[in-house]
Amino acid sequence: MPCVGLLHYLIKNKAMKNNFTNLKIVAGELRGREILSPANNSIHPMGSRERLALMNMLGPDIKDATLLDVFAGTGAIGIEALSRGAKQVVFVEKNHSVAQILRTNLANLKLTDRAKVIEQSATSLNFDNTFDFVVADPPYDEIQDFQPELFESLGRLAKDRFILSHPADFELDQLHLNLKSTKAFAAARLSTFTK
Numbered sequence: 001m002p003c004v005g006l007l008h009y010l011i012k013n014k015a016m017k018n019n020f021t022n023l024k025i026v027a028g029e030l031r032g033r034e035i036l037s038p039a040n041n042s043i044h045p046m047g048s049r050e051r052l053a054l055m056n057m058l059g060p061d062i063k064d065a066t067l068l069d070v071f072a073g074t075g076a077i078g079i080e081a082l083s084r085g086a087k088q089v090v091f092v093e094k095n096h097s098v099a100q101i102l103r104t105n106l107a108n109l110k111l112t113d114r115a116k117v118i119e120q121s122a123t124s125l126n127f128d129n130t131f132d133f134v135v136a137d138p139p140y141d142e143i144q145d146f147q148p149e150l151f152e153s154l155g156r157l158a159k160d161r162f163i164l165s166h167p168a169d170f171e172l173d174q175l176h177l178n179l180k181s182t183k184a185f186a187a188a189r190l191s192t193f194t195k
Contacts, residue, residue: 022034022035022036022037023035023036023037023048023074023076024048025079025080025083026048026051026052026055026080027052027055027080027083027084028080028082028083028084028085029083029084029085030079030082030083030109031083033083033109035074035075035076035079035105035108035109036074036101036104036105037073037074037076037101038074038098038101046076046077046137046165047185047188049185050165050185050188050190051076051077051080053183053185053190054077054080054135054163054165054190055080055081055084057161057163057183057190057192058081058084058133058161058163061132061133061160062081062084062085062086062133063084063085063086064085064086064087065081065086065087065132065133065160066086066087066088066089066090066131066132066133067081067086067088067089067090067131067132067133067134067135068089068090068092068127068131068133068134068135068154068157068158069081069089069090069091069092069135070092070122070125070134070135070136070137070138070154071092071093071122071136071137071138071139072091072092072093072102072117072137073093073098073102073137074098074101074102074105075091075102075105075106075115077135077137078091078115078135079105079106079109079111081133082109082111082114082115086114087114088114088115088116089114089115089116090115090116090118090131091115091116091117091118092118092120092122092125093117093118093119094119094120094121094122096119099117099119102117103117122136122138122146122150122154123146123150125153125154127157130156130157130158130159131157131158131159132158132159132160133158133160133161133162133163134154134155134157134158134161134162134163135162135163135164135165136151136154136162136163136164136165137165138165138166140166140167140188143166143167143170144170148174148175148176151164151175151177152175152176152177155175155177155193158193158195159195160194160195161180161192161193161194162177162192162193162194163190163191163192163193164190164191164193165188165189165190166188166189166191167187167188167189168184168187168188168189170189172191175193177193178193178194178195179191179192179193180192180193180194
């Protein structure tokens with residue numbers, strides 16, 4: 001049985017059901033559909049309010065666009081973009097078991113033909129191409145461990161906009177990027193950078 005099929009079977013099994021929670025897609029053609037996310041604290045998916053704000057920042061430009069979703073987790077951000085008409089999303093998630101859940105979510109929503117999952121650390125990414133948009137939602141408790149150069153290199157991969165989700169105390173002035181705006185959501189921030 002393929003890994004995605006096996007995971008799907010285990011999720012449907014009552015013994016495994018309490019290990020997952022469902023997140024709803026907030027807009028687009030898949031609005032109201034659910035994606036799986038671990039119920040434990042192994043990942044911290046962006047809340048629906050922040051995801052809605054992020055997608056509103058991209059607006060109608062997301063239609064037919066390419067997006068790189070770094071620190072993708074189970075895919076909430078990239079799937080939201082696909083729901084709104086993105087042409088292709090590349091998901092980067094280093095945790096194998098979380099990446100398997102992401103693949104299951106894509107398969108369940110019939111999005112695999114418009115998505116690619118890369119299982120590796122964001123710090124080892126190397127792309128020859130660029131994307132219309134790049135979104136990074138790193139774990140807040142680890143964000144200070146990343147060198148500013150990581151976020152700068154992600155910003156350079158964006159033809160249009162790079163959006164970084166970060167805690168309120170993250171020092172944006174350490175990044176040599178063109179900051180356009182920052183929106184606040186309790187302790188979270190969404191900062192947009194342009195060329």
